[in-house]
Amino acid sequence: MTCEDAERLVEAYADGELALEGTLALEGHVDRCEACAARLVRVRVLKDALRAVPSFRAPEALAAHVRATVAAAPPRHAPAMWTRRRRWQPWLAAAASLAVVSLGLMAVVRQRASLADAATTEAVIEGHVRSLMAGHLTDVASTDRHTVKPWFAGRVDFSPTVVDLASDGFPLIGGRLDYINHHAAAALVYKHREHAINVFAWPQASGAPSHVTRSDARGYHVISWTRGGVVVWIVSDLALAELEQFATRLDAAMHD
Amino acid sequence: MSDEQLLSHLDAAYNLARWLMGNSADAEDVVQEAYVRALAGADRFRGGDQRAWLLAIVRNACYSSHRRQRVRQATDFDETMHGEDTVTPSPEQRAIDRDTGRRVRLAVERLAPDFREVIVLREFEGLSYKQIADVVAAPVGTVMSRLSRARAQLQAALTEDGGRP
Numbered sequence: 001m002t003c004e005d006a007e008r009l010v011e012a013y014a015d016g017e018l019a020l021e022g023t024l025a026l027e028g029h030v031d032r033c034e035a036c037a038a039r040l041v042r043v044r045v046l047k048d049a050l051r052a053v054p055s056f057r058a059p060e061a062l063a064a065h066v067r068a069t070v071a072a073a074p075p076r077h078a079p080a081m082w083t084r085r086r087r088w089q090p091w092l093a094a095a096a097s098l099a100v101v102s103l104g105l106m107a108v109v110r111q112r113a114s115l116a117d118a119a120t121t122e123a124v125i126e127g128h129v130r131s132l133m134a135g136h137l138t139d140v141a142s143t144d145r146h147t148v149k150p151w152f153a154g155r156v157d158f159s160p161t162v163v164d165l166a167s168d169g170f171p172l173i174g175g176r177l178d179y180i181n182h183h184a185a186a187a188l189v190y191k192h193r194e195h196a197i198n199v200f201a202w203p204q205a206s207g208a209p210s211h212v213t214r215s216d217a218r219g220y221h222v223i224s225w226t227r228g229g230v231v232v233w234i235v236s237d238l239a240l241a242e243l244e245q246f247a248t249r250l251d252a253a254m255h256d
Numbered sequence: 257m258s259d260e261q262l263l264s265h266l267d268a269a270y271n272l273a274r275w276l277m278g279n280s281a282d283a284e285d286v287v288q289e290a291y292v293r294a295l296a297g298a299d300r301f302r303g304g305d306q307r308a309w310l311l312a313i314v315r316n317a318c319y320s321s322h323r324r325q326r327v328r329q330a331t332d333f334d335e336t337m338h339g340e341d342t343v344t345p346s347p348e349q350r351a352i353d354r355d356t357g358r359r360v361r362l363a364v365e366r367l368a369p370d371f372r373e374v375i376v377l378r379e380f381e382g383l384s385y386k387q388i389a390d391v392v393a394a395p396v397g398t399v400m401s402r403l404s405r406a407r408a409q410l411q412a413a414l415t416e417d418g419g420r421p
Binding site: 051062073241 | 259262263266267269270271274275280283284287288291292295305356357360361364375378379380382383384385386387400403404407410411414
């Protein structure tokens with residue numbers, strides 16, 4: 001790597017946006033080149049200084065106003081079960097048109113959905129921690145997706161999409177059978193530097209809307225979404241920006 | 257997408273608006289407007305990153321607000337920006353300025369809006385290059401070059417500042 005290349009890449013490196021190959025090349029260059037090492041230090045010093053700037057937090061009055069705005073907005077998507085029942089039973093549709101009934105029910109359904117999400121978040125973090133502590137990351141250790149995918153046949157009741165993201169800096173390590181919220185889940189394990197990423201996937205039970213949530217409990221980041229009838233939860237102790245990068249690549253590769 | 261999720265991004269929405277509007281009153285107006293827009297257009301949200309989607313709406317609302325203000329008062333974006341926070345510093349003010357956080361904050365405020373927003377999204381909100389590109393509706397390469405130029409300006413400003421007695 002030349003100094004010109006390093007100059008171009010040093011910020012992306014400090015931002016955690018370089019893929020594995022670029023990371024290794026840059027680290028190798030910085031080890032040998034004092035000028036570029038100094039350049040990296042300057043970027044990091046600036047990033048640290050920016051970290052000292054406190055963020056603005058929404059004033060409580062604004063928060064209250066926005067909550068009221070959101071609460072007053074008409075429900076945007078009824079959960080699938082409700083929609084189905086309404087179609088079949090016209091009397092229920094009449095009841096639903098009563099704002100009080102409708103809003104009350106929506107609140108209950110929403111609350112349940114967020115509670116379920118919180119429980120699943122806990123479950124996937126536990127699954128992740130368990131896999132690391134027990135030294136039982138993989139049942140099938142292979143970087144070859146053509147080995148990992150067939151292994152799941154007969155073990156889970158769907159055929160998980162297995163993609164290799166080694167070229168993006170996230171090599172596949174293997175697969176494992178896991179249980180999340182009492183159902184079997186395919187667990188795919190990826191690595192980024194020395195950090196393990198667990199990807200849990202299972203078939204979608206009902207027509208839940210696709211969503212992305214991000215929680216940060218005990219230093220773990222969790223991202224989830226639903227697409228193509230499959231629920232995907234990923235968890236790692238990677239920096240959030242890196243895990244998001246992984247999520248983007250994974251989602252894109254799975255739906256190629 | 258649930259309303260709870262939309263509400264969970266309120267601080268991020270306000271932080272971006274506060275940085276782009278330069279004062280809290282305008283920032284609050286813009287955030288309220290952005291939530292109304294987000295709720296009205298919520299059906300257009302098709303998966304992907306909800307925070308980036310909301311921040312894009314906040315950013316657009318900021319720019320619309322600045323455009324309206326410019327028409328009304330014939331003031332320029334930057335004048336509006338610096339109307340409140342960058343008054344001529346008093347001696348006491350200078351003493352406070354020595355505090356790193358405040359010096360850096362002022363340096364960020366003095367950046368042009370295009371540069372300021374990428375710094376806020378990357379360094380304060382922790383968005384990836386791709387997410388920033390989505391928010392500011394520019395290619396990732398443009399985001400990277402704006403970030404790089406913004407950092408060069410910040411480094412220059414802070415080095416200059418630090419040299420002062």
